[in-house]
Amino acid sequence: MGAGIENRITYDPDEITRLLENQLDKLKVFRFDSRYRSLLGESFINLAARWEKDILSRRNDPFTLVVCGEFKRGKSSLINALLGEDVTPVNVTPETVALNRIIYGPHSNEAVLPGGKKLQLSDEEMQRENLEALMRQTGFSFRQIELQRPVDFLKQTAVVDTPGLGDSMQDFGGLVEEALAQADAVVYVFSVNYPLSQTEQLFLKTMIVPQKYTDLLLVGNYLDVLNSEEDYERMRSLLVSRIQNLLPGQEPWLLSALDERCRQLREERPNPQMEAQLGERFDRFREELNRLVEAKKETILPDRMQRLARGMIAELSESLTALEDGLSMSSQDVKAAMERVQEQKESQIRTQEETGRRIDRLIDSMKAESRMWMGELLDDMQQEAGTLTDIPAAELSKYYTFYCIDTIQEGMNRCIEQHTLYLYDLLEEISAELSAKLSKTTVNSSYGFRFTLDNRTWTKGDNVSYVVSKVGSLALLSLVADGVAGAMRQKEMADKAPDILRSIGRQYPGLRASVNQAIDSVYGKLGENAKKQLAEYYGDKIRTAQEQVEQSAMVARQDEERKAEIRTAVSEIREILSQIQTELEGMA
Template sequence: MIDERISYDGEEVVRILESGLDKLNQIRYDSKYRALLGNRVIDKLNHWDEVIRQQKNEPLTIVVCGEFKRGKSSLINALLNEDIVTTDITTETITVNKVCYGPHSNEIVLSGGKRIKLSDDELKSEKLREILKSSEGSNQLILKRPNEFLKSATIIDTPGLGDSLADFSEDVANALKMADAVIYVFSIAYPLSIQEQFFIKTCILPQKYTDFVLVGNYSDLIENESDYIRSKETVARKIADIIPDADPILVSALDERNKQLSAKRPNEDMKDILDTAFEQLREKLTTLLEDKKDFVIPDRVQRMISALLTDIGKETDAIEQGLKLDSQQAKEEIKKNKEIKEIRIEEQESISKMIDKKCELYRSESVGWIDEIINLMEKDADTLLSRVTADDIKRFYAIFCVETLQEAFNKCSENFLSVIYDELAVISPELTKEFSFDSALISPKFIFEVNNATFTTGDKLAFAGDVVANAAGVGLVSIVTNYIGGIAREKEIEKQTPDYVASIKKQLNGLHLSVVPTLSKEYKALSERAKEQILAYFENEIQDLDNAVEQAISISGRDEQTKEEIRAAVSYMNGIMNDLANNLN
């Protein structure tokens, strides 16, 4: 095929780009054009000029993203074989970290081109917190290091995703616009929540020219090779509808960094498997760098120019609409806009009612299903006498019951959110981009104890999604043996203690009574959060409509000579941008 034999001259692409941007500078710096086209157009041209010029000569840009506390920064340090990015972050010290090649330096980026130099010691959480408070609201760090890998790639370390970090969602979105490749990091303990799947589907995969690498972290928690394979299969199965041929790489950033520092490995039994996995990740990135080295600049430039045309196009559409209107048509446009807004408000209210109905339907189904699971627990409790040691019951059974119920609710809520997501996707793909949830905010509190036993971090286990799915056909204690015995640690199941069993059965009855109020509360929270996001989407859309009409009305009132000058200005600007796009195709 001819397409496969086409090559690009990166320097020529940059020359064409700079020539087009220089022509647009005539518009940006001429006050006449600001008066004719308006502040919004000129401000957007300024923004895109800064972004494009900044990115045009960058090496391949890899954006690392994922939910909060998934080990993104630790993974970057392990990839670079150097502790560059701070890992002891809190919600007060969240930053967008640009890690690039150059002499060792750390800087906070301020507005107006200003920067503050930092020492390595000032990157630590407690010191960085105070600096960020006094740095004009900046949250971007540029970290330069003479690291060999960074000669070929710049890495963007993004804030965690999730509703609790909503203030940083725009930072993540902007980073993705600059991405030539994306590494999505998830925890193997909580693999790919419904929120993470939404994000991958709506925000990453639609990015044209952007390669995608799916990485599971904390794999040192896995006990053996068979469980490692099973974990990979679980992740692949979860995301099969989005990425049919997904090949997740399960690594341990902690293990790799400890190996580099000749420190004790966190799981000696798994070190060979983890070595192989991390090497696989390195090889994948090396291949990516090699394959894209001749195409990264053309691909990136085309992507950014396309975004520029789309963004400016929204403004020029409103301007051109205003140029067509006389005073009477302007009044009709105001009336039409009012009618459109009323329709959009009705749509928003209709969607909210749909969410309420779906919420009640799935809440009722969830109550019945979780009640069935508790019934299974009650039946299974009778068999504990013959199969489980007192120590096992005391240490594991309570946390197993709580986490099974938690996982049951997770599956129910994921099902509900997936249905809402699909309904929104039919209405508008843009709606789904605004639809996200912080899993930490939808966590019902099921309380269950055995003689007030406490559990260590190592005892607690996040079950894979198919635990509950298989519960109907498998005894719950069998699942305890399989998951706690197999993944947490190997344990023998043998003796019995009637007192513990009696305590369990008594509390299971209490769990039955708590199901309805607990799930009612959680589903109400899910429903309200979904409706809040839908309302925000429609409010933004209505605001955009008002802005467009306001601009059109303003232009419609100009005299004919000024209108002709505006037409000429729009035509001149569009001609430059279209020529730029055509020359780069």
């Protein structure tokens, strides 16, 4: 068929749904017939039921846009700017972070609780401090929150705001992985301050790119920190060069969610010199998103059904193979298979323990190397500080701490990025799947140094209480120089540069100690995450092997008449799966 003809073909969503429902109805017979349930076993029946539920529950879902990225990249701010309303909390911590699903409907907030329960939340309770108090009161951690808003954008699009990738991901991996698998499009948000780090690129490679039918939009946030069009072009060129091998032809969208929200609220914009360009770029991004949603209206259902149905076919076929294996197994074969599984389990435990020791040795080596690298960086910074005698006191007070913190943050990021690659190499020896899992739990800048300050006060030069905090489990590190704090206001700035420089110098020993503590904590968490994924990986492999052998053993214990019935049932199901495969190929 010619390309021109293909482009003119559209799909009838109702007909696609009808075709798939007909095939699923055929499988349903096996689920509800007691004889078939007995022949095939509860494991297969439950697996088929889960897939049917997943497929049918998603047939009428709107276009699903999943927004993801590392912690503190501005995902929630971007969503709020797109919706024109402060829907999702932006000032979150790893303790309050949740997966937020936002759909069209009357204004409401519901926390999803265990056991199928939901808790109605007021807008006030959605604030970070109130959410923390409510979680303490109820004893629940709100892993998922469902929000409804009467916003036009949501009439055609459901938005999923995922937890930040990093330490907070350790308890949300399943939710985020499921959201990505069900996404019709993904917006991956990064910061132009740290443009697409190596760990971010690894996450894209292992978790996003394999989603064959998913559209991807790369969004660089915080564009308001750039000062000119020349800076913008340099940043765009840098990003294109970084992703050309991973995502050839992909063009990143650079914008500022903060600027757009300020524009909507008619508040002071963060970068007045660039506000026209920032507004224009966000408008173009919004137009592209709307165009994508409109263009996918006709193909969203077949694309989605293909993803889900192919997954169902693969998993059910694997389970059927285990049943077929049992048809030809003798009791001796079953015993031998059980023994092989036990040997495999013991072997995998030994391998897991040895790999855990290798991870510990690698982490110790990386910590030592990171201490050396950061020590050299701090030496250079301290030496450089002594040469700043000709810098006015006002500029030292206003800019030095910012420079110091930013440099340390960047240094920590570089160390972690490089060392994470070493860890990936080690885990890649075991399984690409295992390294993909680690990409969701990397401890990148989530454990670096961060500073908190009031932007407006900073601009006025009224405050130099620059506080550096290490997010997550790290303690608070303050870098508030005594001399700087006493020389804050402009009227007190004159002739105080020597005092400020002496104060800066006095802080370096304490700063070195804090950096070393941060390194210990960061790399300790990195090793813990790797070993946790290692344990889950081997645990899954052992469980899968045991379940398959148990299925085969269940069949092998039957008499020949019963085996013939099982063989017929398996053949009938394979025929149904083949018919579904044919229907899928017709949608391609």
